[in-house]
Amino acid sequence: MPSMQASRQELRTEQDVVRARQVVRKLAQEQGFSLVEQTKLVTASSELARNTLIHGGGGYMDMEVLSEADGRNGIRLRFVDQGPGIADMRLAMTDGWSSGTGLGLGLTGSLREALAVETPVIGTDIEGHPELILEGETGLLVPPRNPDALAQAILRMLENPTRAKAMARAGRKRVEAHFSMAQKVQRTEALYRRLLDARGRR
Numbered sequence: 001m002p003s004m005q006a007s008r009q010e011l012r013t014e015q016d017v018v019r020a021r022q023v024v025r026k027l028a029q030e031q032g033f034s035l036v037e038q039t040k041l042v043t044a045s046s047e048l049a050r051n052t053l054i055h056g057g058g059g060y061m062d063m064e065v066l067s068e069a070d071g072r073n074g075i076r077l078r079f080v081d082q083g084p085g086i087a088d089m090r091l092a093m094t095d096g097w098s099s100g101t102g103l104g105l106g107l108t109g110s111l112r113e114a115l116a117v118e119t120p121v122i123g124t125d126i127e128g129h130p131e132l133i134l135e136g137e138t139g140l141l142v143p144p145r146n147p148d149a150l151a152q153a154i155l156r157m158l159e160n161p162t163r164a165k166a167m168a169r170a171g172r173k174r175v176e177a178h179f180s181m182a183q184k185v186q187r188t189e190a191l192y193r194r195l196l197d198a199r200g201r202r
Ligand SMILES: Nc1ncnc2c1ncn2[C@@H]1O[C@H](COP(=O)(O)OP(=O)(O)OP(=O)(O)O)[C@@H](O)[C@H]1O
Pocket: 047, 051, 052, 055, 056, 081, 083, 084, 085, 086, 092, 093
């Protein structure tokens, strides 16, 4: 498998991680990857670049375009750092925490909890999601059953972390103002009081 081109990208700062996502996206585009394939590669490289920076103390990413004899092209990404390394690979590959049962929150509940801790969210434009996600303000909404639209939204988030953070912050404010437990209890209490008052007047 002869390699056609190779290049190196330093990973020393948060800004480098953002740049790495951009160059991986560009290369995947140039190689004719579909939108969904681009997103998979950008998401994976984003995670590995962050690991290189956070756990490895910085390093670099090597990118290589590979071409098969049958004309298909691929991309090989290698992340290198001189940090402590991963002592127990199996442990590192294990999910950090999983309830296994989803805690009964449902998808809308998960989006709400994610926003409550200022994590940028993308949701499909169904059920309660639009109440929580104001498009472009507290997150991104995409039509259901549209992998390309979802891929596009993920890329938009990854490519503009400043905007993603701002939306997540606005989302947290929205959750606190309208969907917190305190708000829920207050509103339920107010409803009971109204009903009881109305009954008392009768
Ligand atoms: N480049 C690296 N050098 C040293 N340790 C690493 C490296 N990459 C991963 N690890 C170890 O593997 C663990 C799992 O990595 P993983 O990316 O799955 O989770 P995380 O970085 O801890 O959290 P998250 O990526 O969800 O923010 C890390 O917590 C770290 O201990």
